[in-house]
Amino acid sequence: KMALVLWVFSLLGSAYPVVANIFEYQVDAQPLRPCELQRERAFLKQADYVSQCSEDGSFQTVQCQNDGRFCWCVDVNGREVPGSRQQGRPMVCLSFCQLHKQQILLSGYINSTDTTYLPQCQDSGDYAPVQCDLWQVQCWCVDAEGMEVYGTRQLGRPTQCPRSCEIRNRRLLHGVGDKSPPQCSADGEFMPVQCKFVNTTDMMIFDLIHSYNRFPEAFVTFSSFRSRFPEVSGYCYCADSQGRELAETGLELLLDEIYDTIFAGLDQASTFTDSTMYRILQRRFLAVQLVISGRFRCPTKCEVEQFAATSFGHPYIPSCHRNGDYQAVQCQKEVCWCVDAQGAEIPGTRRQGQPPSCAEDQSCASERQQALSRLYFGTSGYLSQQDLFSSEERQVFGSTDTSCPPMIKQLFVDSGLLRSMAIEQYQEFSASESLLKEAIRAVFPSRELAQLALQFTTNPKRLQQNLFGGTFLVNVAQFNLSGALGTRGTFNFSQFFQQLGLPGFQNGDAPTTSAKLLSVGLDSNSTPETLHASEKTVAMNHSVMGIFGFKVNIQENQNALKFLASLLELPEFLVFLQRAVSVPEDVARDLGDVLEMVLSSQACGQTPGRLFVPSCTSGGSYEEIQCFAGECWCVDSKGKELPGSRVRGGRPRCPTECEKQRALMRRLAGSQPAGSSFFVPTCTSEGYFLPIQCFNSECYCVDAEGQAIPGTQSTLGKPKQCPSPCQLQAEQAFLRTVQSLLSNSSTPPALSNIYIPQCSASGQWRRVQCDGPPEQAFEWYDRWNTQNSDGQEVTPAKLLMRILSYREAASRNFSLFLQSFYEADQEGIFPELTQYPSLQDVPQALLEGALIQPRENILLEPYLFWQILSGEVSRYPGSYSDFNVPLAHFDLRSCWCVDEAGQELNGTRAESGKIPTCPGSCEEVKFRVLQFIKETEEIVLASNSSSFPLGESFLAAKGIQLTNDELSLPPLYPSREAFSEKFLRGGEYAILLAARSTLNFYRGRRASLGESAGAVSPLQLDPYVPQCDALGSWMPLQCHTGTGYCWCVDERGELIPASLTARSSQRPQCPTSCERSRVNGLLSAWKQTGSQGNPAPGVLFTPACLETGEYIRLQASGMSTWCVDPASGEATPPDTNSSAQCPGLCDVLRSGALSRRVGPGYLPACEAHDGGFSPVQCDLAQGSCWCTLDSGEEVPGTRIVGSKPVCESPQCPLPFSAPDVAGGVVLCETTSGPGGAVVQQCQLLCRQGHQSVFPSGPLMCSLESQRWVSPPPSPQACQRPQLWQTVQTRVHFQLLLPPGKMCSADYAGLLQAFQVLIQDELTARGFCQIQVKTFGTLVSSPVCDDSSVQVGCLTSERLGVNVTWKLRLEDISVASLPDLQSIERILLGQDLLGRFTDLIQRGKFQLDLDSKTFSADTFLYFLHGDHFGISPRIRLGCLEGFYRVSTPSEDNQDPLGCVKCPEGSYSQDERCVPCPAGFYQERAGSSACVPCPRGRTTVSTGAFSWTHCVTDCQRNEAGLQCDQDGQYRASQKDRDSGEAFCMDSEGQRLQWSQSETPLSDSQCLMMRKFEKLPEAKVLFNTDAPAIVRSRVPDLDSPLVQCLADCADDEACSFLAVSTMGLEVSCDFYSWTSDNFACVTSGQEQDTLGSSKATIFGSLMCQVKVRSGNSESLAVYVKKGPTICGLLSSPDILLCHINDWRDTSNIQDNATCSGIMYDQESGQMALNLGGQKFLKGLAPLESAKDTVTSFQQVYLWKDSDMRSRPESMGCGRDLVLRPAFPVDATTELFSPVDLTRVIVNASHSLPSQQYWLFTHLFSAQQANLWCLSRCIEEPAFCQIADITETTPLHFTCFLYPEAQVCDNVMESSAKGCNLILPHQPKALFQKKVVLNERVKNFYTRLPFQKLSGISIRDKIPMSGKPISNGFFECERLCDRDPCCTGFGFLNVSQLQGGEVTCLTLNSMGIQTCSTESGATWRILDCDSEDTEVYTHPFGWYQKPDARNDIPSFCPLTALPSFTEK
Secondary structure, three states: OHHHHHHHHHHOOOOOOOOOEOOOOOOOOOOOOHHHHHHHHHHHOOOOOOOOEOOOOOEOOEEEOOOOOEEEEEOOOOOEOOOOOEEEOOOOOOOHHHHHHHHHHHHHHHOOOOOOOOOOEOOOOOEOOEEEOOOOOEEEEEOOOOOEOOOOOEEEOOOOOOOHHHHHHHHHHOOOOOOOOOOEOOOOOEOOEEEEEEEOOOOEEOOHHHHHHHOHHHHOOHHHHHHHOOOEEEEEEEEOOOOOEOOOOOEEEOOOOOOOOOOOOOOOOOOHHHOHHHHHHHHHHHHHHHHHHOOOOOOOHHHHHHHHHHHHOOOOOOOEOOOOOEOOEEEEOOEEEEEOOOOOEOOOOOEEOOOOOOHHHOHHHHHHHHHHHHHHHOOOOOOHHHOHHHOHHHHHOOOOOOOOOHHHHHHHHHOOHHHHOOHHHHHHHOOOOHHHHHHHHHHOOOHHHHHHHHHHOOOHHHHHHHHHOOOHHHHHHOOOOOOOEOOOOOOOHHHHHHOOOOHHHOEOOEOOOHHHHHHHOOOOOOOOOEEEEOOEEEEOOOEEEOHHHOEEEHHHHHHHHHHHHHHHOOHHHHHHHHHHHOOOOOOOOOHHHHHHHHHHOOOOOOOOOOOOOOOEOOOOOEOOEEEEOOEEEEEOOOOOEOOOOOEEOOOOOOOOHHHHHHHHHHHHHHHOOOOOOOOOOOEOOOOOEOOEEEEOOEEEEEOOOOOEOOOOOEEOOOOOOOOOHHHHHHHHHHHHHHHHHHHOOOOOOOHHHOEOOOEOOOOOEOOEEEOEOOHHHHHHHHHHHHHOOOOOOOOHHHHHHHHHHOHHHHOOOHHHHHHHHHHOOOHHHOHHHOOOOOHHHOOHHHHOOOOOOOOOOHHHOHHHHHHHHOOOOOOOOOOHHHHHOOOOOHHHOOEEEEOOOOOEOOOOOOOOOOOOOOOOHHHHHHHHHHHHHHHHHHHHHHHOOOOOOHHHHHHHHOOOOOOOOOOOOOOOOOOHHHHHHHHHOOHHHHHHHHHHHHHHHHHHHHHHOOHHHOOOOOOOOOOOOOOEOOOOOEOOEEEEOOOOEEEEEOOOOOEOOOOOEEOOOOOOOOOOHHHHHHHHHHHHHHHHHHHOOOOOOOOOOOOOEOOOOOEOOEEEEOOEEEEEOOOOOOEOOOOOOOOOOOOOHHHHHHHHHHOOOOOOOOOOOEOOOOOOEOOEEEEOOOOEEEEEOOOOOEOOOOOEEOOOOOOEOOOOOOHHHOOOOOOEEEEEEEEEOHHHOEEEEEEEEEOOOOEEOOOOOOEEEEOOOOEEOOOOOOOOOEEOEEOOOEEEEEEEEEEEOOOOOOOOOOHHHHHHHHHHHHHHHHHHOOOOEEEEEEOOEEEEEEOOOOOOEEEEEOOOOEEEEEEEEEEEHHHOOOOOOOOHHHHHHHHHOOOOHHHHHHHHHOOOOEEEEOOEEEEEOOOOEEEEOOEEEOOOOOEEEOOOOEEEOOOOOOOOOOOOOEEEOOOOEEEEOOEEEEOOOOEEOOOOOOOOOEEOOOOEEOOOOOEOOHHHOEEHHHHOOOOOOEOOOOOEOOEEEOOOOOOEEEEOOOOOEEEEEEEOOOOOHHHHHHHOOEEEOOHHHEEEOOOOOOOOEEEOOOOOOHHHHHHHHHHHOOOOOEEEEEEEOOEEEEEEEOOOHHHEEEEEEOOEEOOOOOOOOEEOOEEEEEEEEOOOOHHHEEEEEEOOOOOHHHOOOOOOOOOOHHHOOOHHHOOOOOOOOOEEEEOOOOEEEEEEOOEEEEEEOOOOOOOOOOOOOOOOOOOOOOOOOOOOOOOHHHHOOOOOOOOOOHHHHHHOEEEOOHHHEEEOOOOOOOOEEEEEEOOOOOHHHHHHHHHHHHHOOOOOOOEEEEEOOOOOEEEEEEEOOOEEEOOOOOOOOOOEEEEEOOOOOOEEEEOOOOOOOOOOOOEEOOEEEEEOOEEEEEEEOOOOOHHHHHHHHHHHHHHOOOOOEEEEEEOOHHHOOOEEEEEEEEOOEEEEEOOOOOOOOOOOOOOOOOEOOOOOOEEEEOOOOOOOOOOOOOOOOOOOOOOO
16 A cells, blocks of 8 residues: 555655756656645545645645545645635635735734735736736736746836746756756746756766757757767656656657658757757657557646545546546536636536536537627628628637638538548547547647648658657557667556556566566557467457556557558648648637547538527527528537438427437447447437347346446346336436435425326326325334434424434444434334344444345335435435335325326316316317417417517518408508518518517517616617718728627728727728729739739829828829819719819819709809808708818708808917817807907817817907917817727625724724725635636636725725726627627626625625624615616726717717727826826827926927927027027027027026127027126125236127136136226136125024034125226126035035935935935935934925936035135044955955056046045045945946046046947957046956846847847856856846846857857847747848857846936947838
């Protein structure tokens, strides 16, 4: 037994320590997970509970005891969720993600802590791959367990997350694990088959990473590989989802005999996964798997879990299909439920005692739903010949008969290709049809590989050899594995073949080695039936045990392999392959699906009519008989017609189950060799199974299904009595009754609900049948009453409860069951036990279940009763004669009469105690006649409300018409003949008319029920109605609201091919007639020029079109010109070929109306000057007038009767210089405005088919100013509506708070938690997605989002909960739900809202939180807009970015309901709002507007282009000039006086700059640096300090000269200009303490939180100049921090707004050290001079990265650097000491060779500068301080330069990386130089110190070439292993904040290879894709010397590389490409 246990453990994938010897430790380096470890320990201890694990080793959310009696929910660690334990499986368990979220919310509330992160869960409950913080600022990727994937955290959402295999692959490059990378699928998961290579000398894993890159040519062919690596073999195995080896699946694949195939060497593969070598090894491995498992694939998730559950004795064992998928129905004991494709239970599908109807059985229901949609909403008019719903384009969404697509049937079945491939014969002798599909799918996993095989295969005989590398497939089919498999695999071939009894596979008791076993082989000449080995016959045609518990039939597997080998050699197979590749992927995903569809298409029969509606059973499967248009036929379980069964005017007799089995077995027998025997059932003439069946020499009885009845076997010829149909039905009724009693113990059924048929002694039906239990039950009940100790009669309900109390004992064994009766002293119930006083006296034979004295009453037999109670009986345990026992107790029974078949005769049921009256044979016929009369009266009664009887519609359908005379009706009787005539027309129109009228009739009846009955308000939907424009022509785009279809039509309304879309939020762009004609003309010209030398101009005519798509009125071709209609393109009479001017459209229409060529209905009024339409048109006959557009189209809403409307155009221009309103018009009427001003009162009107997206308020235009007084009209307001996009329904219920809890302010903190918890509960119960059953497949669609649940306090004891379910229509395929009516049913029906309503009303919804229960009130409200209702209702809505049109206008019958918010607006609450001033939006359908750049705004609301953002200068109306950036030009000219003047950047005029001579921009820019001081700020003092210097300028612009001199002189701070007559002199002053005087006011002590701080209310300073004439003296001061410039260090405290940091994150080395800022409180703390200062600050808004923002300026008191020494009080802490030791600082830097430095003064390089005063720092101290400061700037500083610039100070320059490289891809850094803006003196560079771990997960780009890259550094990697070099390259890019990615390349592969790492500033433009079929050859993609293709070579991008680049990084520009 222990050996069996260990074998099970190994087979389930036990993991071992990480060791490189693959044959010693087979499983990959992944240890067992906690669930698997617990499972092993519990199983070895034989515990009552063994952990149940998923395939990946994690805990299943539901855990159960081994016996399945009690189950509970667990968290991710396997800990039981409190309160979840219950009998049987829990109805719902939260997922690990939902439990994680719940734990965080409760913890935050209990501990009063803020939550910064809540896990985001998918609809399935799994962790969402991308997780974000609550503010959506930082996001990261997680694995399946919610663990963060390293290196993926970034600002914003990652666009792509690495999956488990990608992560493992990258970790191998980091040196973790062996050197053999796993094979990953396209989505990043592990491939099911994993292969690696092994050194056969030391059994170590082959270093595939290094070898594959160093010697890529060795991996092209097997011969080149063997030549390079002679001592290597392959090793392949099956892997689970975590990449762990499934034990006993590993095979050693020898490489010596593998041929080089035609496919090898075609193209070098990027990875080993894509190589021909791997594909051949994979195919060989799977071929062997077919032998040992019967499957051409690895075990699936379902099969792994099934085997584990079976091996460990779990109560729930998954049921799997033969193809490995989960069966739709799963069961645990008597409880069953439906599951999705992943095996997860679909909530709401659980059933007790009977299996639910799941998707696999719902094909008929899906087809019927589609058919009814065509019937109700199909096109009945112009498109009847080419209906949208039956066009070939519908194949994308689903077909009426999915198993018979026309394309498949035509290509493969009708062509005879399938028959020529002999697949039918294989299907007959193969036990599994899925084998062939698995093999085709594995051999050709993609269409590209199949195309490759077709391209290079000329000889079909060689195809399978090329695919498998030789004759391997043929050899395996003969079990000849010698030379192909090694001896070191983990599969035990010896044990496997011993099951066949092969003598060569066993020597005594010890198994031989695998090598010897495989060398024996099998006789290749053996027949399929027998194998000869060592003179003993081996039976092959029986099942043996393979891996994972698979039952394997060796003969079937051998036949499958032989057939596959022969199939691949057929010439027809290449034809099949060619046609299979042509099948689109949306029809079949892969070639395996193609083959499956081909095989299912063999029996495709006649296709029913387009309006055929299939008949389905209640479970959703097909009825046996289908009918349409007077014909009926039989179908199989898939709905396919059985050939030859179609009849007209009646119902065919379809083959019974017996006849089907008989035909099948006869076909099988015919395909077997002579002498083979098969059981062929015998059927009666009616097709039922003959009660007695015989086979060989034995006969036995069978039931109605043909199943053998146990115990009825007898020898041939012996008389036999078998159960009759009555007895068999009685048996089934008995079993159903027992099952019902055991499953519904709380409410026992009434006696009248129990019915078990009563039979006569001969087994026939008794004429009278009665309900109630059989008489044996009454006898049994009497014995229980007799044994009752208290003497009171036991009611049936109490008795049932008492019996079920013994069920627990019954579930163990029979002895314990008897013991429980003896302990209760009730053993006397069973007569057999009365003679035994105690259990010890009971004979052993009776304890073992022997019947000592069989009794007539089985309920009194203890062993039989125990079997019944434990649910172990599948047959009636007694004699069938028990059903012949006469009945009694008629006072408790009601009886009735039946016919000979047991069918009740209507009207014969009598009350209890009464005797029914059974009719004679004649009376039965009479009764049927009377029944017909009664039904006729009912039809007449139903028809009384109308004048048309229902029966007449049936006659009309049959073509029978009765006249009024024949019915004796008066001649003027209501037009019944008209109705009859409509139906007599027949055809599809009559069917659609009947169906639509019937639907509307019952819909009206349903709506009349009203709210009082709580009925669902029906959704009003109409059939498709064509959409026409205002002139009656076809709109190019047609849509149908009911179905969601939109399509394009031409001018005749014909469908344009390939234009059909379904439920798309993007409006299809339909070409106009002119655009189509132009395309056709261009194509024709291209074709004609290819075939003709010089075609005529008329042949190649291509029309010219306007931007609107209309024809240009005057068309030309060659020398000819003519006029056309702008809409249709037709030439307009008269012929105007000789004229260059076309007549006006109105003149043409008027001429046509007068000559009656056209009939517009009125005579148009035309303008005389151009022949256009007059603004007002009138219809004199009707007396109405209206406004028109230039095209003559009527403006909706302007028609009035009796007068003419005013149709003026506005005199005010539209905003942003728009020429007109697109899709609309603004019409005005002149009137008087406020104050008597003349204004235009205007309104915006939209054309037909358009809707205004903005509220239609009054518009007013001032004629005087020609400006809009009101907000102007939006040029984008009129838009075309689209289809509805969402469907939603809302409910309200209330949660009752437990005692002691009140909804108060304190409790409100839990409201958010309740919102999340309730939504998680809804998700876990399946209320957040709808499961739509579509042709046997479950399609899931979400109906919840983050806003679905809203919670609030109603009262102190109640919480109100609103739940909104919203379904995006684009998420629902038309194949799933074909129309809005079906969507309404699924939302409001039992699948969602109905089930939720039932849950609430039954009081079953509650939350268990923190050991308290929150129950829901049982009353439910339905929200109808802003009020409540008692009936559910759906609401049609729109997506974000759209405006909801609630009701169409009277003039616009367009039923569409969503209008996309146009450019210049944003959406809010399903409304469109114009962008406010200062914002714009260029994209339609946006949720927000974009702010204009700083300093720009818009002239109006609704800006729809960035060009509408203008500066103040561009908006000015004073004639001021702007520069190219839109800013005010510095030099301006007064347009009135002509004088020149200067203007500052804010648009303020420098009044003192006015000059008669012109001023240049440079002069004014210089003058902007000065301001003229008012006299109040100037002190005239004779004691003023010395003047720096004086100057007397020239007479030509003297002020400009003086100002320019001061600007150039750094010593000059201000100047005084004096004028004496014509002479001007300038005195220059510098800033000293004697040059200014400051006065303070409002002085306060003890401020800013410090006792030593002083604050002043104001600071007033005046400059001092020498005395002079103040009237002729002007003082000009340089702008800037003049006061601050006089202060000693720290003279000013500068802090950029981005430097404010939260106190919790402050770092000592911050840019502003000593500064802390708390964002929440707005409090800043400053440590300065040993004091702490506190200040509340408000951060500046809109501060840009390039602008220094001053929050506060602190001045150091009493300091003057130039005039006096520093203050002692300020100097204590002034000297900044290095933060690092001297040695450590210098070790981190290395001196730079200055010859590498290139000085370029114009080179822009960010820097930081520090002045270190020479009287405080020595040269060494300054150097040390500068290097220390560089260390404190780890992100910014890479280079430090210390220079003594002046005698007063040293200057410390800090730079980022200053290296600039050329774009030559080379391994040396010779193309890289340091470029600095000045010549350095002592330059130091930080040494490269790499982290031990990688910070970012770099994504490999699928491109060979990057153009325009900017290389940051070049690092050679040739001397390192590939993995080490890649690892270092990643860390180099991690270290550099400016690195956006890197290239890991072999830059010189032609010279042997030089591996290099290129870190990049910019990834440039990516060209030359490496993805299959995606390589564009626009640019040069030729092979270069640089190798980027072979993994891991290539280009890698840093996550979020574009959003997280610091501002100091160099700017890069993408290259521009010119067209060639």
